[in-house]
Amino acid sequence: MTAGPGPASFVDPHIHLWDPYTVPREAAARARLLRPLPRLPRGLGRLATRADREFVGDPRAVLRPYLPTDYRDDLDGVPVDTVVHVEAAWPLRRPLDAVAETRWVRELPSGRAGAPRLGALLVHADPRDPDVGSVLDAHRTVDPRVRGVRLRAAAHPDDRVRDFADVPHLLRDPAFVRGVAAIAERDLVVDLWLYSHQLDDAVALVAEYPDTTFVLDHYATPVGVLGPRGRHTGATPAARRDLLARWRDGIAALAAAPNVVAKHSGLGMSLLGGEPVVGVDPAFVDRVAPLVRGLHESFGPDRTMWASNFPIDRPGQPLSASAQVLTEVLGGDARPDALFADVARRVYRLDVPTGPDDPPARSLPTRTEVRRFTLAGQVVLVTGAAGGIGSATARRLTHAGARVVWADLDAERTREAAAEAVPDDEPLCLALDVTSPASCAAAVQATLDHHGRLDVVWANAGVSAFGPLATVDPDTWRQVVEVNLLGSYHVARAALPALVAHRGYLAFTASWASFAHSPGHSAYAASKAGIEALADGLRSELDHEGVRVGVFHPGWIDTRMVTEKQRTQPAFGVLLDSLPGPLGALTPVDELAEVLADAIARRAAKVVHPRVGWALHAARALLPTRPFTASARAAAPEIRRLSGPAVPADPSAHDSPGSTT
Secondary structure: OOOOOOOOOEEEEEEOOEOOOOOOOOOHHHHHHHOOOOOOOHHHHHHOOHHHHHHHOOOHHHHOOEOHHHHHHHOOOOOEEEEEEEOOOOOOOOHHHHHHHHHHHHOOOOOOOOOOEEEEEEEOOOOOOOOHHHHHHHHHHHOOOEEEEEEEOOOOOOOOOOOOOOOOOHHHOHHHHHHHHHHHHOOOEEEEEOOHHHHHHHHHHHHHOOOOOEEEOHHHOOOOOOOOEOOOEOOOHHHHHHHHHHHHHHHHHHHOOOOEEEEEOOOOOHHHOOOOOOOOOHHHHHHHHHHHHHHHHHHOHHHEEEOOOEOOOOOOOOHHHHHHHHHHHHHHHOOHHHHHHHHHHHHOOOOOOOOOOOOOOOOOOOHHHHHHHHHOOOEEEEEOOOOHHHHHHHHHHHHOOOEEEEEEOOHHHHHHHHHHHOOOOOOOEEEOOOOOHHHHHHHHHHHHHHHOOOOEEEEOOOOOOOOOHHHOOHHHHHHHHHHHHHHHHHHHHHHHHHHHHOOOEEEEEOOHHHOOOOOOOHHHHHHHHHHHHHHHHHHHHHHHHOOEEEEEEEOOEOOHHHHHHHHHOHHHHHHHHHOOHHHHOOEOHHHHHHHHHHHHHOOOOEEEEOOOHHHHHHOOOOOOOHHHHHHHHHHHHHHHHHOOOOOOOOHHHOOOOOOOO
């Protein structure tokens, strides 16, 4: 038996939009690595943990972008004209970072090219955050269609089931319960996602706020109710029957609160157990019928709504099947107008005017827009800021709203660089000798005195010396290591307490020379390889402190450091000419600055630019072997000849240095 005709247009009140190629996401690094593949292999899931596999099912669903036109293509005739975007775990270093997701979704081309319009957004905000009200206001300032907050409380006692909350009973946490008041005061809806054993926690929470509308997502996900999951959940038919019975009791208790509405969503989630289905499989309909009917009987047709949960449910069932399953189970008891449209429109106030017409949207926000919402107000200390990539990147960070502290050895030159780059700003400019621990400590303290905080430190100051070991002044060789490697250490050591206090970001400038070692660059390569090792070690060391660590590997960049060597040292030209294809080409400094500003905004772990350098990075174990060093060995005699006479190892035995820095 099936229900009568449905509404002319559906509302889908639960979809997720993302693009791991261009914006921050947990899976972004893996997605970008796999992007060149025309098709993602089916066996990809075997590389994930069991908890991740059993949550997402097919990882291809989260490793590819899911944008409004992708959702349009999944409709398969279902007449959805309005959707509600639900926050999708945008990575956070500070609470306001969540607003970047709202900005990004707002700029997507919803309502164009046949895609449904965006009717509302459910955003992320943590009620435990003392400034949760400011976060909510920022979301609503960015987009007045923000109608609610989605709170993820799902945490499971089975250690092989993935948790989405950092404590097992988040909904009972006193700070959390108090913080929900900020949501209630703004007349926002609260969507709850939890596991079925946590339904008692939800009952207690909704009783605290009887005038606030709560929406239960995904049937309170009864993990393992359709088949074994995790280490032991739902392992036997008896265990599954017990799960279902306890779920029914919990659902009935929650439905007794008149301020709670429920979504028929998440039936395609792998967490439930069982295997994915194609179309409306009768066996699948029979298995999920107790959930569908149980929710309907407890909440009634005026407090239940269909939602696709795409693309998370996509590996488990087609979108059209997610709607048809409900009509197959409910039959004549279903009220299609309410189920597929009216309840969602009422709960999320989709017919309430939001002010001016939506602005013209682009397919993706620009890098500058992403930076503006992740860097605004952040205090960023840049060393080596008087020129080159430091100055060019500092300018872009300033334009993105960061409060940049410009630091370099020559204070006057640093002020000139800052004035030229951002003439309408008067940033803090500091004289900094990175080889002096005292100077580094003073620069950090001056930043804290001026701005009151420090969010990002970029240890970028560096020098170079070119020439065979025998021709380079020993003091010059030593200076390269002291400035580049020890200077980076001194800066990091001085800034560490401030970065820990604000869960900040520490970045280092390394080089292709960290892993590709050329003749004539022994000091530079040694220092940059050390910087890479320093960054990699600190990344693990500081992770539990909440500090992210990044390392940047530029290739040959068109800066004074490189062009001066080209002009004054013919041997350097021999080296560049010996490198094959693009490996010896110069990259414009502004191009690199764009990449690095973006990397700092998203707190990247590693950047290699130009991207051809990734080939060197991947082949680093082979680079020292004879086949890979043939061109370098061939160029070495000419480089040695053009570099002049040897310099005595004892500095007192000669009068002038043997290389230009």
